[in-house]
Amino acid sequence: MEQVIYLVRHCKATGQDPDCELTSQGYEQSQQLASFFETIEVDQIITSPYTRAVQSILPTAEQKNLDIYVHDGLKERDLSNKKLENWMELLEASFRDLHMKLSGGESSYEAMQRFLPILEAIKLGRVKSTILVTHGNLMTLMLNHFDRQYGFEDWKSLSNPDVYKVTIGSGLIERIWQ
Template identity: 50%
Template sequence: MLPDWRDHLLKTFDDLDLCLVGGESSRAAMQRGVAVVNEILLHNTKTTIIVTHGNLMTLLLKHFHQQIGFAEWQRLTNPDIYNVVIGNDYVEVKRIWQKS
């Protein structure tokens, strides 16, 4: 593990194509996650739950809401829950987990 891994993680949010040795870029990870979401959208379901780790979740949220980034990743709790509503012409992203 890199002692300054948070600095490297920050860079991957600033440069989505940055790929550290042995890893994948944020863009590649995001595309992998978005492919799953797109597959889910092909099915006639009202509600779907996607479970993932914080890094990939933050990248998925960033795909739908460009302002999401490293700061939001830093504020994640474990667990954390976001509600994403995808319509024909809109996407709504809302954090619904409240730490007690």
């Protein structure tokens, strides 16, 4: 059985804190996501616990009459617990050195490790199609797990929202959000 994962980056939000909600534009985008997925078979939805991620996929879940499963493994990556003036440079460096770890943060490698149990559960399950809703940094690291070419420049090119289709087994990756 061919399995597909739709990696979804959340819609536009009011900020970066875990409890930040979607903006009015973000709510419109969540409706656009529901329209986008309307004709696509989806068996399950797993999302980051962050409010903006749940709100992004809620219209899709309601439309498809699916429960939303929340998983901490999909939460945003913490680069550091300190305010960093040069955070963009450090983030870029963290894509080159997956084991680089800043004060109070997690390395790219550690963030990727949070995703692997979810991937294994999907592979072992009997579902054909899963939506995973997450955040830009972790989404790019997830793509990097499937294809090492994905990195910092791909993170910079992500939109809110964004959708990639990953076909398990063949390793085919497609950016399908317009």
